[in-house]
Amino acid sequence: MPTLSEAASKELLGGFGVPFPPEHVVASADEAVGAAEALGYPVVVKLGGDTIAHKTERGLVRLGLGSADQVRDAAGSLLAAATPQDGDVHLLVAPMVRASRELIAGLHHDPQFGMTVMLGVGGILAEAVADVSFRLVPIAPVDAEDMIDDLALQALLGEFRGEPAVERVAVADVLLGLSRVAVERDDIASADVNPLLIVDGRPLAVDALVELR
C-alpha cells in the first residue's frame, strides 16, 4: 500500500491537532545547514520521500547534530544513500527533542471492526510490553480519556523523574485528532504516530507515517 512521506504525514495529521515540532523540508546540504541555524542546535536530519517508510532500519536518521559541519556531512551522506527506487527525496531538518517517556498512537483498520484508534506505551519495547488500548473510530472525548485510563503503566503518566505529570487532555486531543482524520479521510489505511514523546508533560510527535489504501 502507498505511504505518505514523513513530511506529508505530519502535515496531514498536524492539521488535525497532532503536535509536531517545527521542521524544515529542504533539498540540499547547504539548505539543511541554513535550516539548522534557524532552528538552533542540536538538530535531527532525515532523508524523506513518498516511498521511504522505515528510515531507522535503513540508517536514514541522523540524531543530535551539534554544528554546521555535522549537518553538512550528514545531509551529504543521506542524499548519497538514496537509491533510484526511492524516487524524489528531500531532507527533513528538525530540532533534536529529548524525552524520557514515549507513547505510541495510531490508526489501524481492523477486518472485523473497521477503523480503530490506538494509544500505547511506546519505545523500542512497545510491542513486547503491549500496554495498549483500542477504540472504534469515531471516539468521543470521554472515550479518549478512558483509553488513557486503560494503560496499565499509569505510573508513567504521573510525575516522573523530575518531570511533571502528563497532561491527559493534551494526549486525549491527539487521539481525538486521529479519530477525526480517519473519519474525514476514508483513504487512510493506517497511521503511526511513533514516538509520541512526553516533553514537559505534553505530547510531542517526532515521527509519523500515514499509509493509504
Added chain:
Amino acid sequence: MAGAARSVPGTERFRALFEPRGILVAGASTHPGKFGFVGLHNILACGYAGKVFATNRDGAEVLGVQSVAEVDELPDGEIDLVFVCTPASANPDLLRACAKKGITAAFIASGGYGEAGPEGRKAEAELVALADELGILLAGPNGQGVVSPPAQLCAQIVAPFPPRGHIGIASQSGNFVSSFGNYAQLTGVGVSRAVSAGNAAAVTIPDYLDYYADDPETHVALTYVENVGDGRAFVDRLRPVAARLPIVLVKGGASAGGQRAAASHTGALASDDRVFDGACRQAGISRAETIEQAYEVAATFATQPLPRGNRVVVVSTAGGWGVVTADALARTGGSPRGLELIELPADLRAAIDGELPPRWSGNNPIDMAGGETRDTVPKVLELAASHPDVDAVIFLGMGIQANEARLMREGPFWPGHGLERIVAYHERQDARFAEAAAAVSDATGKPIFSATELAVTSPDNAAPAGVRATGRLCYPSANRAVTALEHLWRRSRWLQRRHLP
C-alpha cells in the same frame, strides 16, 4: 450471523417465544433418548401451564400427550410456539402449516443447517426467508432450546430448569446455557429467560439482548459468543442496549486471532482480542474472563445496587480475610478506574470504637478480632454502609460459628451438654448476619457483598443459606467478590461519565 438487511423482530414475537399461550412439539418421539422425547418431557416435567400439543409420524401417545400426525389436525389460534425436532427436510412444510394455525415463533432444535456444509447453508437461508415471509420468529437452528421461568417454560433438550430470577441469557453455545443454569441452581440467583441461539440464522445474539432491554423480567443480560461476524455491526447494535441494560459478555476463542504481520506498528499491536476488548469498553459492555466469573458478575448486577463511587470498606469478623481482600482491592489499580480501600473517616472509627473492644483493628479492613457480641455485626455493617464516604462494603468471616455448630450437631455429644442451645444460637446468628447485610444494603442503596468459601464447601451452612434466602449471591471468596464489585464500579463510572441514568 444473519445479514444486515433483516428487520429486527418485534416484542410481540419474542413474547410468543418466551411467554407462549400454547406449545407444539413437532417430531415428538416415543424413544426417551431422542430430542423429540426429551424436549416434550422437559416442557411437561417443569410445570408449563399452557396447552401442550405434539406431532408424531404415527400419531402415537407420548408422555400422556395424544399426538397428531399432521399439524392441520390441531386447533387454530391456541398455539404460539413450535419446538421443532423434525429433520431439516421436513421443516419448510412444517412452518407453512404452523403459520396457518397462528403460530408466530419457532425454536428449531434440528441440525443439518449452516453447521453442515454448503447444502445445509442453503437450507438455512431458505428457512430464514420462509420464516420472514410467514411472519414467524425463527430461533436456532441447531440450538438446545429456550427457557423462561416466569412462564414455567423449559423447552430445551438439556437440564437444568433454573430458578426464576432476573438474568437474561443468550448463548452461542447451548452447553453454556446449561452451565449458567447450573450456577443459578447452586446459588439461587435465578434466570428470567435463556436461549441457546444455535446457528442464530435469523434471530441474533444482539436481537435477544435488545429484547431483554425491554423485558421487565430481565435486569441484566448474560451472553456467550464465539463468532461475532461483522464486529462493527455487532457493537453498533449493542451500544444502545448497553446504555439501558447491563450486558455481561464472555467470549470464547478470544486468543485464537493472534497479532498479525503488519506494516504499521499500530497494526502489529492490534490483536483481535485487544480490539474486541476496546470495543466492549467503548460500548459499556462488561466483559468477563471466564464462565464462572460471567455468571457471578451477572448475578451481582441482578441483586446489588450499583456503587456510586469506588470507596470500599471491608468488614471481617476475624483473621486474615481482611488482609487478602485488601490485596485484591489494591490489584484493581486504585483510583479512579479501580477500587479503593479507604482510610476510615475519624467519625466512623469513633462510632465503631463504641461497638467493639479496643483490640479491633482500628482501621480498614475493620477486623472485629472476635470482639463482637450479639448485635455487633449488624451494627458495624450499618455504621460502615451508611457513612457518606463509603460506597460499598465487603463482609467476610460469616458462617464460622454455624460450621462449628454443624460439627457439634454431628458429633457424639449431641444434643446434651448444652449443645442444642448453643448450636441454635450460632445458626440463628449467622442467618441474622446475612439478613442484616441485605437489609442494610436495601436501606442505604449501597452494595454489600458477603463472601465465604462455605458457599461451595457447605452450602447448607446458615450463613450462605441465609444469603441465598435474601436473594443475593454468597461469593465463594473475597477475591471473587472484589472482581464482581470492580465490574459494577466500572459500569457505574461508564454511565456517570456519559451522563446516563
